[in-house]
Each structure stands twice: as structure tokens, then as C-alpha cells.
Amino acid sequence: xxxxxxxxxxxxxAAAAWAQPDLRRxxxxxxxxxxxxxxxxxxxxxxxxxxxxRLAPDTAGNxxxxxxxxxxxxxxxxxxxxxxxxxxxxxxDILLNLAGGTPIVRFPHRAHTLWLDCSxxxxxxxxxxxxxxxxxxxKILQGEQCGICHGAVAFPLxxxxxxxxxxxxxxxxxxxxxxxxxxxxxx
Amino acid sequence: xxxxxxxxxxxxxxALAAIPAAAEYxxxxxxxxxxxxxxxxxxxxxxxxxIRFRCKVCHFELGFKMRAGANVVTMKEISEGRFCGMCHNxxxxxxxxxxxxxxxxxxxxxxxxxxxxxxxxxxxx
Numbered sequence: 001x002x003x004x005x006x007x008x009x010x011x012x013x014a015a016a017a018w019a020q021p022d023l024r025r026x027x028x029x030x031x032x033x034x035x036x037x038x039x040x041x042x043x044x045x046x047x048x049x050x051x052x053x054r055l056a057p058d059t060a061g062n063x064x065x066x067x068x069x070x071x072x073x074x075x076x077x078x079x080x081x082x083x084x085x086x087x088x089x090x091x092x093d094i095l096l097n098l099a100g101g102t103p104i105v106r107f108p109h110r111a112h113t114l115w116l117d118c119s120x121x122x123x124x125x126x127x128x129x130x131x132x133x134x135x136x137x138x139k140i141l142q143g144e145q146c147g148i149c150h151g152a153v154a155f156p157l158x159x160x161x162x163x164x165x166x167x168x169x170x171x172x173x174x175x176x177x178x179x180x181x182x183x184x185x186x187x
Numbered sequence: 188x189x190x191x192x193x194x195x196x197x198x199x200x201x202a203l204a205a206i207p208a209a210a211e212y213x214x215x216x217x218x219x220x221x222x223x224x225x226x227x228x229x230x231x232x233x234x235x236x237x238i239r240f241r242c243k244v245c246h247f248e249l250g251f252k253m254r255a256g257a258n259v260v261t262m263k264e265i266s267e268g269r270f271c272g273m274c275h276n277x278x279x280x281x282x283x284x285x286x287x288x289x290x291x292x293x294x295x296x297x298x299x300x301x302x303x304x305x306x307x308x309x310x311x312x
Contacts, residue, residue, distance in 0.1 A: 026211065032210050034209075034214060034229055034292055034301060035292060036291060036293045038288070041287035042291060042306060051235065051238060054260070061212040072278060077244075078240050078241065078244060080244060082248060087243075117247035120242070149253070152213060
């Protein structure tokens with residue numbers, strides 16, 4: 001009998017661990033410090049919780065993994081307003097920071113062009129030639145280069161390993177391990 | 188003892204999760220002209236818009252520069268169908284006569300990106 005009880009307890013614990021509660025919280029607009037709570041129209045605006053709670057969870061920024069939300073079809077944002085606008089996509093990855101001390105940066109063109117047009121980054125702030133851009137973490141932290149978006153609207157600069165995602169080959173000459181694919185859980 | 192430590196840890200986690208960030212990440216306050224013209228500042232929520240449109244729609248097709256404060260948009264331009272007016276025309280989204288839906292900010296707000304993280308980025312501009 002105690003054995004049966006232990007099994008039930010174990011199953012209950014496993015179920016509790018499996019059904020992880022969503023601890024994300026969003027402030028109501030009237031309490032976010034920006035919106036005027038005296039504005040009667042505020043009730044017509046969509047609340048962040050209503051829109052964001054059903055999207056792939058994250059621990060930073062809007063607490064939404066926007067790229068996952070897009071890939072899973074949880075959101076279907078329009079690519080253009082004018083049907084004649086050319087929607088340009090690029091699929092390659094570029095490795096950056098090859099000589100630095102921190103892990104190598106894998107820059108995915110796919111994730112960026114799904115949201116942005118080429119002209120948003122090229123030729124300013126980045127020239128279209130691998131290795132020709134002098135990236136500087138201090139500038140990024142001050143809102144330049146990648147920091148124009150990352151730290152303002154795209155995932156914030158607290159998430160180091162999402163960009164610095166490719167481990168360096170060891171001095172013994174072992175090949176680098178493959179990059180973490182987009183959307184995969186962080187180690 | 189261990190159980191007590193676990194309870195404390197759980198309480199600490201819950202307390203951290205409950206600490207509210209102020210504005211939502213990527214919210215932009217536009218108050219270059221609003222208050223001077225007698226209306227509330229505009230609060231532009233990036234999160235709301237990116238659910239419906241990719242960045243390129245506004246920052247490529249509509250011509251919004253990717254820097255808070257770099258876009259000077261007048262109501263005249265909006266009612267002529269430029270910038271916000273490309274969608275806020277009563278067809279795609281509410282029209283420009285619904286002032287309070289966009290001009291919804293508190294008085295005295297400073298223009299710029301709010302709700303950023305603890306880097307110099309958004310504040311630096």
C-alpha cells in the first residue's frame with residue numbers, strides 16, 4: 001500500500017513538473033507609468049497580457065520569443081502594405097568575432113530578413129562585405145550597430161549567448177561544435 | 188532545514204517575477220510637439236505592431252527611420268496617408284480622428300524609447 005501511495009505521489013510530482021506554470025506578468029496599461037489612466041479611451045486599447053501571454057515565452061524583453069512565435073505561426077505579421085513592394089529574404093549565416101575572446105557570433109540573415117529589409121542595415125550601418133565591419137561591443141551597448149535594435153526592440157543585450165552562440169575551437173584544434181539552432185532552448 | 192530553504196527560494200523567485208518593469212519593452216513616447224499643441228503625448232507600442240506587421244513595413248515601406256526622435260511626423264501628413272496614416276485611415280486601423288487612442292500618454296513624458304533594458308542603448312539617444 002505505501003508503495004502505491006509513493007507511485008501516486010511520484011506521478012503527481014511529475015505532472016506538476018511537466019505543467020510548468022507561466023510566471024510571466026505584464027502590467028496593465030493604466031499602471032505602466034506611460035499611459036494616462038484618466039484617458040477613457042485606454043479601455044479600448046489591447047492589453048499586453050491579452051496579446052502576449054499566448055506567445056512563445058521568453059525571460060527578457062517583452063517576455064516573448066518573437067522569432068519562435070513567427071516560426072510557429074502564433075503571429076502572422078504582414079510583410080508589406082503595397083502589393084508591389086518586393087519582399088526580400090536571405091538565408092545564409094555569417095560568423096563574426098572570429099578573433100575575439102568571447103564565443104563566435106552566428107548572425108542569421110534568415111531571422112533578420114524575415115523581419116527587416118536589406119536596406120535597414122545595408123549599407124548603413126553595415127557594409128555588405130563579411131569582415132569589413134568593425135563591430136564594437138561598447139558601441140553596441142551605446143545603441144549603435146546591432147544596438148540600434150538589440151536593447152531597444154529586439155531581444156536585449158543581456159542575452160549574450162543568443163548572439164555569441166558558437167563555441168571556439170579549443171587550442172588542441174578540436175572543431176567548433178555546431179551553433180544552437182534558432183528556437184532551441186538555451187543550454 | 189532544506190525544505191525551509193526551498194520555500195524561501197520559491198518565495199524569492201515569485202517576488203522577482205512579480206516585480207513589474209515599467210513600460211513594456213520597446214514602447215516609444217512621442218512628445219516633440221504633442222503637449223505643445225495641447226494633446227497628450229503619443230505612446231507607440233512596438234509589441235502591438237509587430238504582432239501584425241514586420242519591422243520592414245514601417246521601417247522600409249513607410250519610411251520610418253530606426254531611431255527614436257529621428258521621425259518628425261505631423262497630423263497633416265498622417266491625414267494625407269503618410270507614415271502612421273498609411274494604416275490609421277479607418278480601413279486597416281482606426282482613423283486619425285480617434286485622437287485619444289494614440290495620444291494616450293501622461294503629461295510631461297520625455298520622447299524616446301522606454302522600457303528598455305539596463306544598457307545605455309535606448310537612454311543614450
